[in-house]
Amino acid sequence: MPTVFEAPEINWAAIAPMLVVMAGGLIGIVVEAFVPRRRRHSVQVALSVVALVLAFVALVTLTVDNRVKTLGGSVVMDGMSVFLQGSLIVFGLLGVLTMAEKFGGDRPDAFTPMGAAIPGSAYEAAADRAGLATSEVFPLALFSLSGMMMFVAAGDLITMFVALEVLSLPLYVLVGLARRRRLLSQEASLKYFLLGAFASAFFLFGSALLYGYAATTDLDGIAAAITETRPGLEPLLVPAILLVLVGLLFKVGAVPFHSWTPDAYQGAPTPVTGFMAAATKLAAFGAILRFVYVGVEGTRWSWEVGLAVIAALTMVVGAVLSVTQTDIKRLLAYSSIAHAGFILVGVLAFSTLGLRGVMFYLLAYGLMTIAAFAIVSMVRQGGTEATQLSQWAGLGQRHPILAATFGFLLLAFAGIPLTSGFTAKFAAFAPAIESGTLGVVLVVIGVLASAVTAFVYVRIIVLMYFSDATSEDVVAAEASPLTTAAVAVGAVATVVLGIVPGPVLELAAQASELIR
Amino acid sequence: MTNPYTPMLILVALGAGFVIFSVGLAQIVGPKRYNRAKAEAYECGIQPSPQAAEGGRFPIKYYLTAMLFIIFDIEAVFLYPYAVAFDQLGLFTLLAMFLFLLNAFFIADAYVWKRGGFEWD
């Protein structure tokens, strides 16, 4: 006789931010269907901004007081979820602002008029003349963001898997929608998709094995199962954890699962690159933190060294390969790989302070990344983005403010004191040093890798200020208040978090609790 | 109690009987006037010979149809288990199902419909 069905208890206040963002995406689809074409862009932008602001308001008014495990344990709204979701909403807002940028044209500058058209075909040209625009990018971004918010709050592996796909699938499409260099963009999309699907299959098979081991996909249940002896099932545990970690580390772009990062970052429309560099990394690290800290910490000794090796490799490979890059977007991609390594060092501290450091790092890194990519999207030669480093020569003489902002953000990437990059690295590395020998070794590697990346960034600053321009027609496009706002927020946050990090660090400290 | 498979066999026999009866009756009673259109593939699809389509490739429209099919496919995956046990599941799941249909079906279809996804040409 089947037992009577009991509806799971739902704490609506706790999940309200996620619901608002999802509803925003759904309404966006309806807008795409029913609003006349001319007004779609402005309606979509307004809708996305309103949805994100509402979500943020819901988060700070409702969710903070409802830190619970809800929906039958599949969503855990604890301090970490609240902090990371808040950061995600901010990234989403800045991302939407940069995606809406028109640079004086009549439609979003970064996106193709017709994603399905063959590049260079008469059909594409006709779509361009007709003034079509893919305003679907805004609902797609909102869906992706809702997946990310679910990802950081997922309390069981299957919710995590669904969230992983909800965040990934819209991103695969977004990556392929660049307006210029269509072939490159499509190729980036294909690579990101195939490798992403491959990685999520690993994640899923790992979840299946963990389910076999623990008889539940709940992270607490798995943690409890690890403390018991499970005759006959023990051999499943370590392979399962490693497979799940492969899936998660792929998303943060850790070596050796990083090969998609430079390609996807280079091919994607630049505002999308900024958004995904900041938000995907944060979401994936949120999931790693929860999986590692809540789920499988009990058997830490059996995989900790592996993760440490990956962290070390990620830092070294990311830093060294960024030296050889000649394309600014690829360079920032390798730098993001190196940063993934630095953040992993903080994760490996296995302490509340480590959690605080990682969360602070993710927020600081995301803000500077979105601003940096927004600036990359502004530097133009002949109407297209000038992404070759040689084209940036002498930019400081013609556009001093822009170049100074970019240089400052690069110093923050390098972790120079008085920028948020320094505070973030300090907050992530200090707990690692306290955690033992392994942590000390990793921090030493991290500092050396930072020195290498600092060399790369300083080289760009020298290029911008002390080299003569190769061609005079490289200019910074006249940005609308949207992009300017995104850059300003990113840059100001980088200064503030560098000089007075206290309040945000305090916030992160209050948020570094995990409901088990 | 009779064998539980007996009703199934009766149903199979009834179905087969109906097919034989109706097709046979049409053969005997119906008029027979042939033309080219009748010899072609029925209603849907493209000319199967000599090649499926120009150069043996299927037009891209079929892929679009295949993708649209997924919307209905996904629905059925969840509707079926729900339909089997809906009397025990109560109001909560009914509302959840409505929400699911609204999101996965109506909104998606409204978008496809308004943007011309259902038009063949």
Place this chain on the structure above:
Amino acid sequence: MSLVNYIYLSAILFSIGGAVVLLRRNAIIVFMGVELMLNAANLAFITFARMHGQLDGQVIALFVMVVASAEVVVGLAIIMAIFRSRRSASIDNANLLKA
């Protein structure tokens, strides 16, 4: 027959899928490899559900099927776009992005 055999089968299917992804050069075939891996995971979920005497694993399999079909749609759309612009679905030809 022991249920463990199904786990072995699913591990073998997963490995075949992984090998297909790494070795084949046609994007559609690579994609089929990924689908095989997902379905191998499904088989493992269902077998474990049977072993533990639960239904959870079967429900999870339904979710995975749905996610996999959503992935098919996005994947096919991307592969189709590439194919139309290059007349080729070979992933070796997709080599514009190089370090």
